[in-house]
Amino acid sequence: MTGRPAGPVAGPAAGDAVEEWGTDEISVHYQRRLALDKITLRAAAGQVTAVVGGDGAGKTTLLRCLAGALAPASGLVRRPAARQIGYLSASSGTYPDLTAAENLDFRASAYGLSAAQARARSGDLLDRAGLGDARNRLAGQLSGGMRQKLGVIAAMLASPRLLVLDEPTTGVDPVSRSGLWWLIAGAAAAGCAVVLATTYLDDAERAATVLALDDGRELAAGTPDQIIGAVPGTLRGLTGRPPEADEQRAWRRGGRWRVWDPPQSAGGPGEAIQPDLQDAVTVAALARELGLPGSTR
Amino acid sequence: MPMWAMIVKEFRQLRRDRRTLAMMIAMPVLLLVVLGYAASFDVSSISVAAAGPQAAAVAARLPRPFDVISTQAAQGRPWAQDQLRDGKAVVAVVTGGARPVVLIDGTQLFAARAALTALTSRLAQPAQAQPAQAQPAQAQAAQAQAGQAQLTQAQPAQAQAGQAQAGQAQPAQAQAGQPVPGADLAALFTAAPEVHILYNPELTTSDIMIPGLAGVVLVFIGTIITSLGVVRERQSGTLEQLAVMPLRVRDVFLGKIVPYFVVAAADLAIVLVVGVAIFGVPFRGSLPVFGLGALLFLFVTLGIGVLISSVSQNQGQAIQLAVMTLLPQVLLSGLIFPLSSIVAGVRWIAYLLPLTYFNEISRGVMLRAEPIGALWQPFAFLTLLGAVIVTLASLRFRRYLAPARARRAA
Numbered sequence: 001m002t003g004r005p006a007g008p009v010a011g012p013a014a015g016d017a018v019e020e021w022g023t024d025e026i027s028v029h030y031q032r033r034l035a036l037d038k039i040t041l042r043a044a045a046g047q048v049t050a051v052v053g054g055d056g057a058g059k060t061t062l063l064r065c066l067a068g069a070l071a072p073a074s075g076l077v078r079r080p081a082a083r084q085i086g087y088l089s090a091s092s093g094t095y096p097d098l099t100a101a102e103n104l105d106f107r108a109s110a111y112g113l114s115a116a117q118a119r120a121r122s123g124d125l126l127d128r129a130g131l132g133d134a135r136n137r138l139a140g141q142l143s144g145g146m147r148q149k150l151g152v153i154a155a156m157l158a159s160p161r162l163l164v165l166d167e168p169t170t171g172v173d174p175v176s177r178s179g180l181w182w183l184i185a186g187a188a189a190a191g192c193a194v195v196l197a198t199t200y201l202d203d204a205e206r207a208a209t210v211l212a213l214d215d216g217r218e219l220a221a222g223t224p225d226q227i228i229g230a231v232p233g234t235l236r237g238l239t240g241r242p243p244e245a246d247e248q249r250a251w252r253r254g255g256r257w258r259v260w261d262p263p264q265s266a267g268g269p270g271e272a273i274q275p276d277l278q279d280a281v282t283v284a285a286l287a288r289e290l291g292l293p294g295s296t297r
Numbered sequence: 298m299p300m301w302a303m304i305v306k307e308f309r310q311l312r313r314d315r316r317t318l319a320m321m322i323a324m325p326v327l328l329l330v331v332l333g334y335a336a337s338f339d340v341s342s343i344s345v346a347a348a349g350p351q352a353a354a355v356a357a358r359l360p361r362p363f364d365v366i367s368t369q370a371a372q373g374r375p376w377a378q379d380q381l382r383d384g385k386a387v388v389a390v391v392t393g394g395a396r397p398v399v400l401i402d403g404t405q406l407f408a409a410r411a412a413l414t415a416l417t418s419r420l421a422q423p424a425q426a427q428p429a430q431a432q433p434a435q436a437q438a439a440q441a442q443a444g445q446a447q448l449t450q451a452q453p454a455q456a457q458a459g460q461a462q463a464g465q466a467q468p469a470q471a472q473a474g475q476p477v478p479g480a481d482l483a484a485l486f487t488a489a490p491e492v493h494i495l496y497n498p499e500l501t502t503s504d505i506m507i508p509g510l511a512g513v514v515l516v517f518i519g520t521i522i523t524s525l526g527v528v529r530e531r532q533s534g535t536l537e538q539l540a541v542m543p544l545r546v547r548d549v550f551l552g553k554i555v556p557y558f559v560v561a562a563a564d565l566a567i568v569l570v571v572g573v574a575i576f577g578v579p580f581r582g583s584l585p586v587f588g589l590g591a592l593l594f595l596f597v598t599l600g601i602g603v604l605i606s607s608v609s610q611n612q613g614q615a616i617q618l619a620v621m622t623l624l625p626q627v628l629l630s631g632l633i634f635p636l637s638s639i640v641a642g643v644r645w646i647a648y649l650l651p652l653t654y655f656n657e658i659s660r661g662v663m664l665r666a667e668p669i670g671a672l673w674q675p676f677a678f679l680t681l682l683g684a685v686i687v688t689l690a691s692l693r694f695r696r697y698l699a700p701a702r703a704r705r706a707a
Contacts, residue, residue, distance in 0.1 A: 068541045089535075093535055107542075110542050
């Protein structure tokens with residue numbers, strides 16, 4: 001499973017007011033399967049960009065290309081030098097047989113931090129992540145949430161200009177998720193461009209911009225408001241099961257059903273509701289599946 | 298039926314793990330064939346160097362299994378002894394004195410025993426009872442008893458200044474009494490020869506095995522442990538993390554190898570000290586030459602470990618492959634079976650194995666005080682093997698770490 005030889009990589013355009021990293025129309029093949037099809041991603045400094053999509057949508061592949069772990073078959077990747085990239089892979093990327101502090105020591109040393117810088121930065125991040133008391137515990141003995149937090153602060157340790165996080169909140173309890181978001185938002189506030197992949201659309205709603213992927217292709221892109229505002233047609237909410245004619249365009253959310261009516265369709269029972277990001281992405285996926293006009297791009 | 302479900306599941310998993318399946322089916326056949334040809338202590342050819350005025354006569358008349366590879370009429374015992382020390386011959390015959398002198402390299406255990414047996418029995422028996430062209434296997438069988446008896450009769454070692462030789466064996470003379478007219482050797486050696494076993498006068502097995510076993514220990518540490526260390530990175534997902542970190546491929550490669558290198562070097566030192574202190578194995582040669590050979594050998598074995606890990610998806614596969622490289626090294630490197638006894642169709646494998654060359658170096662330096670000049674071939678082959686294996690390992694390693702390097706132009 002390897003990417004084909006290099007797509008070109010460029011630094012930020014000279015004179016750009018805001019540093020921006022990302023990809024321009026990159027494609028990746030895994031053997032014969034097209035894993036990414038001309039995907040463009042923008043990641044501005046000081047902002048969080050979320051990449052959303054279901055399993056196998058291409059989120060991890062895109063982030064691996066952006067971080068430099070995989071080379072796209074074609075297209076352009078814009079990223080800073082390796083020393084200025086922080087990356088959390090789909091696993092926590094930490095060594096289970098090293099303590100939390102030893103994991104951070106290794107990162108600090110590999111990124112060329114001085115001993116004093118490493119000590120200060122590690123201590124600060126461990127405390128902010130609530131891992132101060134776990135610094136001498138083996139990473140393999142930490143809970144899933146704690147290990148994810150350790151992975152995130154390890155990626156943040158060298159104060160990168162681009163922080164790439166692959167599903168940092170997956171499998172993490174709500175309290176830990178909140179803590180992780182606090183760390184991530186802090187990095188963005190410090191001027192870092194953060195790109196994270198997530199399957200949770202409520203996580204994505206906190207991001208400045210969102211890129212939704214489906215089967216390696218772009219489904220929707222923009223700010224959450226832009227994506228929501230671009231939903232074509234109308235959305236109905238039903239308490240009971242929708243009629244058979246609507247079933248192809250219906251999905252269950254919580255205890256209620258939602259039905260999407262494309263533009264110029266007759267509509268049906270139920271009350272009109274305002275879509276949120278989750279509805280908008282679902283509509284975009286439905287529209288593509290049914291061959292109806294609905295892409296929000 | 299729950300057990301049936303379990304059986305079906307196992308078969309499905311086994312079918313997907315083709316490497317294990319191939320090993321389970323192919324390995325027994327492969328082992329049987331290779332071992333069948335390799336597992337032999339029979340010595341069909343004993344290389345001989347002859348010196349002195351009658352060197353040519355010796356060369357012309359020495360019967361099988363002796364195989365005269367060089368004759369030097371103008372040379373004497375020092376030259377003959379150098380031929381043994383440098384591993385060029387197993388037996389050296391020095392003529393021109395009152396009695397011919399036969400020197401035998403005791404580090405070539407089986408060849409030395411075969412030589413001793415052949416010498417003694419041929420001197421002891423009339424020609425008509427001992428055809429010159431007797432088949433080696435038959436000769437061996439017929440002489441086994443006699444050879445064993447001679448070995449036990451061998452005199453204890455007699456230390457000679459500056460030399461690791463002695464162990465004068467007199468059984469030939471004692472048994473033969475007056476040479477029998479008409480016997481091959483008896484006719485050649487008008488007086489019963491002095492037989493000296495050099496370097497390992499008692500023909501002690503531990504003296505031969507321990508220098509080689511030191512190599513086996515290094516293969517264990519070098520190959521198995523290293524292959525696990527790297528594949529563990531992949532399984533835990535940290536190898537990808539390394540790929541995007543500001544580390545060069547050689548940083549990761551050497552960073553992985555160096556700790557194992559240090560541990561294995563310490564292991565080697567311990568094995569040597571134990572071998573010398575407990576088993577009384579002599580160390581007669583140059584420590585720096587031995588150290589250089591050991592470091593080179595370690596580098597190759599660690600390279601094999603990294604190469605294995607780079608083609609393995611998990612630790613199970615890595616161990617399978619490591620064992621597959623370990624087994625032929627133990628069986629075919631000359632550690633147990635003499636290389637000359639291995640059928641040529643299988644013997645070529647031995648020359649692809651680093652332990653074969655380490656054996657030559659360690660036995661040569663430790664037991665025969667062989668100088669580095671005489672060991673240039675094993676050193677050269679080890680270097681070549683090291684270059685090939687480390688290059689392959691680096692290239693494989695680069696496949697995982699390079700995407701982050703080659704394409705990062707910013």
